[in-house]
Amino acid sequence: MGAVTASSLEFIVSAQELIVRIEELGNQFAAAIEPLTDEQEIRNLQAQYMGRKGQVSQLMKQMGKVPAQDRRTVGEVFNRVKEGITDAVAARLDALEEAAQAADLARTVDVSLPGRRPRPGHLHLLTQVHEEFRAIFSELGFELAEGPQIETDFHCFEALAIPKGHPARDMQDTFYIDDDVVLRTHTSSVQIRTMQSQPPPVKIISPGVVYRRDDDPTHSPMFTQLEGLMVDEGVRFSDLHGVLRHLVRRFFGEALEIRFRPSYFPFVEPGAEVDMQCSFCKGGDPSCRLCKGTGWLEIGGSGMVDPDVFGHVGYDAERWTGFAFGMGMERMAMLRHGVNDIKLYYEGDMRFLRQF
Ligand code: PHE
Numbered sequence: 001m002g003a004v005t006a007s008s009l010e011f012i013v014s015a016q017e018l019i020v021r022i023e024e025l026g027n028q029f030a031a032a033i034e035p036l037t038d039e040q041e042i043r044n045l046q047a048q049y050m051g052r053k054g055q056v057s058q059l060m061k062q063m064g065k066v067p068a069q070d071r072r073t074v075g076e077v078f079n080r081v082k083e084g085i086t087d088a089v090a091a092r093l094d095a096l097e098e099a100a101q102a103a104d105l106a107r108t109v110d111v112s113l114p115g116r117r118p119r120p121g122h123l124h125l126l127t128q129v130h131e132e133f134r135a136i137f138s139e140l141g142f143e144l145a146e147g148p149q150i151e152t153d154f155h156c157f158e159a160l161a162i163p164k165g166h167p168a169r170d171m172q173d174t175f176y177i178d179d180d181v182v183l184r185t186h187t188s189s190v191q192i193r194t195m196q197s198q199p200p201p202v203k204i205i206s207p208g209v210v211y212r213r214d215d216d217p218t219h220s221p222m223f224t225q226l227e228g229l230m231v232d233e234g235v236r237f238s239d240l241h242g243v244l245r246h247l248v249r250r251f252f253g254e255a256l257e258i259r260f261r262p263s264y265f266p267f268v269e270p271g272a273e274v275d276m277q278c279s280f281c282k283g284g285d286p287s288c289r290l291c292k293g294t295g296w297l298e299i300g301g302s303g304m305v306d307p308d309v310f311g312h313v314g315y316d317a318e319r320w321t322g323f324a325f326g327m328g329m330e331r332m333a334m335l336r337h338g339v340n341d342i343k344l345y346y347e348g349d350m351r352f353l354r355q356f
Helices: 015-033 039-050 055-065 068-108 125-139 167-172 188-197 237-252 307-313 329-337
Strands: 150-152 176-178 181-183 202-211 222-232 258-263 268-277 296-305 321-328
Touching (some): 015 055, 015 068, 039 055, 055 068, 125 202, 125 222, 125 237, 125 329, 188 321, 222 237, 222 329, 237 258, 237 268, 237 296, 237 321, 237 329, 258 296, 296 329, 321 329
Antiparallel strands (some): 150 181, 176 181, 222 321, 258 268, 268 296, 296 321
């Protein structure tokens, strides 16, 4: 072994000293990367430390001067610091990307805008009208009565003073199932069923679906009728007038008048058609398209119950009198809402249904 000279001595570096310098380099890098917000700057900094001529590589060259037995320890510190630098670069770049995405989102999504509300469903216009009628009549003390849509000839016609062969049967455009069974053409059949099942007084409405062989913009083979019946001692035509006028005023929300026109229905005497003042022009517009300038709109049939009908249900016609009326619910809703085609009620087109 040769002598140790001073000049060779200065090349000896203690492990301790090198470890301190490596750690210092690591801390220096950590401080330098901290304020950087640009990917390129970060990459440049990384190269300054980790590149082939970078500071870490420079320091690594000192390894040769460390006593052999300490190199392993120093090498471990080098590796730890290098890993630390690589991890710090990766973490910083990730954070930058996340921030960029968040900024992007903030730009394209205005989180302060009101959300899109789901459209809740609602009752069909006819159901709404149906419920309104029920409420209006219940205030007047009328009860709800219901009956079958497939009906006997007796309840639909016979008991209503329309025997087989009676010319009035032609008015009804009936769907016959067989000689004695029909699809009810009106809910007057429910009036018969109610009177058969209870003694007077009677005060009912019978809303429901009815069927007729009829099909054009204002007629449908199936539609919804509202009929009413009141039987008691001393019921008069003026009661009928009062009830129908009240109905029209409540339903249309205006002080509209009604009028009667003499008409014929086999089950009432006298019978009358009911008109209401035009809800559109109130009778003031000779060119009104709704009432065709007449000022009046027809809404239904009515009259005083024929004693013959009382005979069919066993009521004493000497003691009891009554009125009855019937109208189409689709028509009433048409007049109030300006619906011009009855098919719109049944087609389920949301653009129509949503409006109510
Ligand atoms: N039932 C008749 C119809 O459907 C209407 C009506 C009812 C007429 C009560 C008079 C009395 O045409």
